[in-house]
Amino acid sequence: MRAMTLMVSGLVMAAAVAVHAASPNDVATARQKNFKQIGGAMKAASDTLKSPAPNLATIRASAATILSLAPKVPTWFPAGSGIGHVSVKTGAKPEIWSDAAGFKLAAANLLKAAGDYKAAADSGNMDAIxxxxxxxxxxxxxCHDKYRQKDD
Ligand code: HEC
Known part of the structure; x- marks a missing residue:
């Protein structure tokens, strides 16, 4: 319960960061922090899935984290927060805005897959997970192949 409360307050704080992110630099930094959280959750799941006895609680926590962040991804990319517009390091390519429909679809694909993964995690079926x-x-x-520049 305490862990849950901490997790929830963490999410509230993450949301607050996004709301108050005024400058494009802050937007990019907050976005990267959020993606790091998604990346960490994916890694935790991948790591435990490699072990002989995967930890279902770890998998469920990772799925919950990713599904809580996935719907927000499109809001992390206001115009003018990508490469050439911010002084912080960013991998946000211009195609995010020049091909806005494609980017929106990539984000929708993430959300759908995150929902499916969460459902599988909830079911506990390891093959489905x-x-x-x-x-x-x-x-x-x-999304990364098209819209993220890795070597920055
Ligand atoms: C709709 C597009 C999109 C999807 C889907 C997406 N990403 Fe990303 N991701 C990006 C972009 C763009 C960046 C670069 C952001 C920047 O540097 O400002 C990024 C950056 C990252 C980073 C680097 C953050 C840092 O330290 O700067 C990680 C880690 C990451 N994504 C993990 C993931 C994982 C894991 C998933 C899937 C569960 C995912 N992303 C799905 C677009 C996406």
């Missing part, structure tokens, strides 16, 4: 976690990972890659 593996399949949905892999499918989720493909949606990360699908």
């Amino acid at each position: 593996r399949a949905k976690q892999m499918a989720l990972g493909m949606t990360c890659k699908g």
Whole structure:
């Protein structure tokens, strides 16, 4: 319960960061922090899935974190917060805005896959969890390949 309360207050704080992110630099920094959280959750799940006895609680926590953040992804990219517009390091390519429909679709794919993964995690079926976690990972890659510049 305490862990849950801490987690919830963490989420509230993360939301507050987004709301008060005024400058484009702050927007980019907050966005990267949020993606790091998503990345950490994916890694925790991948790591435990490699072990002989995967920890279902870890998987469920990762799924909950990712599904809580996935709907917000489109709000992390206001115009003017990408490469060439901010002085902090960013991998947000201009295509995010020049191909806004494609980017929106990539974010929708993430949200759908995050929902499927969460449902599988809730069911506890390891085969389904593996399949949905892999499918989720493909949606990360699908967006990154087009819209994220890795070597910055
Ligand atoms: C709709 C597009 C999109 C999807 C889907 C997406 N990402 Fe990203 N991600 C980005 C972009 C763009 C950046 C670069 C942001 C920046 O540098 O400002 C990024 C950056 C990151 C980073 C680096 C953050 C840092 O330290 O700067 C990580 C880690 C990451 N994403 C993980 C993930 C994972 C894991 C998933 C899938 C569960 C995912 N992303 C799905 C677009 C996406």
